[in-house]
Amino acid sequence: MRMHRNVGIMAHIDAGKTTVTERILKITGRIHKMGEVHEGAATMDYLEEERERGITITAAAVNVEWKDHSITIIDTPGHVDFTAEVERSMRVLDGAICVFDASEGVEPQSETVWRQAERYGVPRLCFINKMDKPGADFAMAVRSVKEKLGANAVPVQLPIGYGQDFQGMVDLVDMTAVHYESLEVTKDIPIPDDMKDEVEAARTALIEAVAERDEALLEKYLGGEEIAVDDIRRIIREGVIANELQPVFCGSALRDKGIQRICDGLVAYLPSPLDLPPTQVTDDDGNETTREVSDDAPLTALAFKTIHDRTGDLTFIRVYSGRLERGDQVWNSRKQKIERIGRLMVMKADTKEPVDSIGAGQIAAALGLKEATTGDTLCTRDAPVHLESMDFPDAVISMAIEPKSRGDRDKLGEALGAIMREDPTFRAMSDEETNETVIAGMGELHLEVIVNRLKSEFKIECETGAPRVAYRQRLKKPVDVEGKHVKQSGGSGQFGISRVRFDISEQEELEWVDAIVGGAIPREYIPAVRKGIEAATVLGGDTGFPFVQVKAELYDGKSHSVDSSEMAFQESGRVAFKEAVAKAGITLLEPIMKISVQTPSDHVGDVIGSLNARRAMIDSIEEGKGSFSMIQGRVPLSEMFNYATHLRSMTAGRGTYSMEPSSYDPCPDSIAKEVLEEARAAKEAKRKK
Numbered sequence: 001m002r003m004h005r006n007v008g009i010m011a012h013i014d015a016g017k018t019t020v021t022e023r024i025l026k027i028t029g030r031i032h033k034m035g036e037v038h039e040g041a042a043t044m045d046y047l048e049e050e051r052e053r054g055i056t057i058t059a060a061a062v063n064v065e066w067k068d069h070s071i072t073i074i075d076t077p078g079h080v081d082f083t084a085e086v087e088r089s090m091r092v093l094d095g096a097i098c099v100f101d102a103s104e105g106v107e108p109q110s111e112t113v114w115r116q117a118e119r120y121g122v123p124r125l126c127f128i129n130k131m132d133k134p135g136a137d138f139a140m141a142v143r144s145v146k147e148k149l150g151a152n153a154v155p156v157q158l159p160i161g162y163g164q165d166f167q168g169m170v171d172l173v174d175m176t177a178v179h180y181e182s183l184e185v186t187k188d189i190p191i192p193d194d195m196k197d198e199v200e201a202a203r204t205a206l207i208e209a210v211a212e213r214d215e216a217l218l219e220k221y222l223g224g225e226e227i228a229v230d231d232i233r234r235i236i237r238e239g240v241i242a243n244e245l246q247p248v249f250c251g252s253a254l255r256d257k258g259i260q261r262i263c264d265g266l267v268a269y270l271p272s273p274l275d276l277p278p279t280q281v282t283d284d285d286g287n288e289t290t291r292e293v294s295d296d297a298p299l300t301a302l303a304f305k306t307i308h309d310r311t312g313d314l315t316f317i318r319v320y321s322g323r324l325e326r327g328d329q330v331w332n333s334r335k336q337k338i339e340r341i342g343r344l345m346v347m348k349a350d351t352k353e354p355v356d357s358i359g360a361g362q363i364a365a366a367l368g369l370k371e372a373t374t375g376d377t378l379c380t381r382d383a384p385v386h387l388e389s390m391d392f393p394d395a396v397i398s399m400a401i402e403p404k405s406r407g408d409r410d411k412l413g414e415a416l417g418a419i420m421r422e423d424p425t426f427r428a429m430s431d432e433e434t435n436e437t438v439i440a441g442m443g444e445l446h447l448e449v450i451v452n453r454l455k456s457e458f459k460i461e462c463e464t465g466a467p468r469v470a471y472r473q474r475l476k477k478p479v480d481v482e483g484k485h486v487k488q489s490g491g492s493g494q495f496g497i498s499r500v501r502f503d504i505s506e507q508e509e510l511e512w513v514d515a516i517v518g519g520a521i522p523r524e525y526i527p528a529v530r531k532g533i534e535a536a537t538v539l540g541g542d543t544g545f546p547f548v549q550v551k552a553e554l555y556d557g558k559s560h561s562v563d564s565s566e567m568a569f570q571e572s573g574r575v576a577f578k579e580a581v582a583k584a585g586i587t588l589l590e591p592i593m594k595i596s597v598q599t600p601s602d603h604v605g606d607v608i609g610s611l612n613a614r615r616a617m618i619d620s621i622e623e624g625k626g627s628f629s630m631i632q633g634r635v636p637l638s639e640m641f642n643y644a645t646h647l648r649s650m651t652a653g654r655g656t657y658s659m660e661p662s663s664y665d666p667c668p669d670s671i672a673k674e675v676l677e678e679a680r681a682a683k684e685a686k687r688k689k
């Protein structure tokens with residue numbers, strides 16, 4: 001376990017995350033295999049290899065070997081908008097490499113990514129990539145990491161040459177220099193003469209950063225003694241794990257330079273699972289406790305991602321304590337179900353490798369789990385615990401979707417099902433009244449990405465409707481109503497009468513109270529009344545927005561010895577709810593989003609003005625460490641369509657934002673009226689069609 005690392009590679013889009021990952025897979029794969037594979041087999045079909053690799057690069061967790069260490073690389077989302085994705089990757093990685101573009105330094109989105117890592121206390125290394133680009137500037141990039149991110153960024157390397165002349169680097173820890181011949185082959189060279197001053201200054205800065213952390217070393221240093229290379233490495237490692245120091249590496253992934261050193265760095269400086277504190281868990285009664293990071297402790301594992309694969313769903317699991325074995329019966333503490341672990345596989349760069357078991361700190365994919373979805377805890381039946389559960393926001397935006405070719409209908413259903421199993425924030429349903437398929441998610445971009453996926457991955461081209469805000473409604477006040485469904489003209493009749501008191505509940509879903517005494521409604525029909533009310537709340541009446549926070553107390557009613565039936569009472573429940581809506585009136589609830597906007601500081605005024613015009617509540621305005629400021633607040637989703645374009649034009653293209661659902665709040669009356677009228681008209685029009 002000491003020899004294991006779980007790491008993520010994080011970056012602003014385009015900084016080179018994919019290229020860096022690909023090169024790491026390549027070099028670890030090749031060097032690992034060199035000793036085992038004879039020459040002929042090593043030159044495998046290039047295309048086939050690339051194709052396979054293309055698949056595994058996007059896998060949730062790929063395992064590689066580097067110098068006797070096992071490293072699992074965990075996929076992190078490129079788009080910061082996908083909060084759930086970010087959350088689940090942060091949960092399972094123990095350290096990260098942050099990739100920056102050497103000619104850009106810190107970009108607004110790299111700042112967002114960095115802050116996320118900071119929030120989760122993830123130890124980090126910095127990799128200044130693209131040193132081969134004209135305009136690459138290592139010193140500028142390091143400065144921007146320090147200033148904009150407030151990082152204690154300490155270079156452990158210096159580049160030799162810039163742009164086209166970029167050849168290799170000086171290692172400031174052991175004071176060696178290398179020239180990169182290819183991805184694998186480096187040549188040791190003397191430290192170039194013309195870099196002596198620069199190297200000396202950087203080395204001094206490194207030694208001071210190290211000595212500062214250790215009194216004994218500081219004394220040695222001040223006494224003019226040399227500090228041993230092993231001591232330097234040890235102190236850097238401690239600083240990284242304590243989240244107080246971030247060593248900076250450099251290279252060019254595209255030109256195959258610097259990849260070996262960053263692999264060495266992640267082994268040397270990022271924590272192993274054993275370096276982490278015990279895992280926090282709660283038991284079934286909500287008491288907090290911890291589990292040691294040890295194979296001998298009871299099992300605690302997290303299902304953190306499901307991926308749809310040709311051969312069946314793969315559920316990625318990280319074990320925090322204990323061992324997970326093939327064939328085990330484990331307890332899913334969220335679903336309260338036993339789950340059988342069929343096959344277990346470790347994803348390699350070009351294969352899936354079956355394994356019998358994995359221990360604490362390790363990650364594998366289980367094939368064919370029936371119940372587990374993202375965020376579930378797997379544990380032993382006799383010592384059930386819950387890892388802090390991941391909260392997934394509700395879907396707040398929806399869109400009608402239809403395959404361009406009628407023949408794709410079934411295929412679309414299957415594809416949407418597969419995506420739903422992967423992504424707990426995505427929903428697909430069919431609107432029975434209008435016969436439409438509707439997809440729902442966390443934002444415009446989220447749905448856009450899914451529609452693109454349907455096209456590229458599932459080969460289904462779709463027409464989509466305009467995105468719609470997923471409003472909800474609730475009753476305005478408590479009411480007492482009668483739901484009457486009586487039809488007794490000839491033949492077998494229908495008879496059901498229910499008296500129901502409705503109120504506003506604390507809980508989202510229907511709160512049901514059965515207060516029938518003396519058999520006013522026969523027992524067997526009572527569930528039917530509830531069913532009728534429930535169905536009516538889901539359908540959402542004449543606007544189609546579902547009702548939430550409904551409390552229904554069935555307290556009286558009438559039945560008929562011959563004409564009463566389940567159907568009749570279900571209908572009486574439906575009628576009762578309709579009456580309640582007519583009598584109580586409704587409050588329209590709209591989704592409110594938590595938003596962070598990053599903007600160059602000189603545009604803060606404009607950005608706030610435009611947010612205020614969108615009914616936003618501003619919570620904080622923070623002067624960033626650089627020339628950027630961060631504005632945080634809450635804003636109704638309905639006001640945010642096309643905000644991306646607007647923000648860009650307002651900030652000369654430099655502002656970015658991210659948004660996630662936060663709550664549902666009552667919508668101001670004037671706006672509610674308009675929204676409701678529009679929804680009624682739309683629904684009416686569809687019914688006529």
Ligand code: GDP
Nearest residue numbers: 011013014015016017018019130133252253254
């Ligand atoms: P990602 O969006 O962060 O995954 O970035 P990619 O790895 O897809 O890279 C974005 C672009 O930058 C691609 O066109 C790459 O070829 C290019 N790129 C990546 N690494 C380097 C590098 O070291 N030097 C140069 N010049 N280009 C690079």
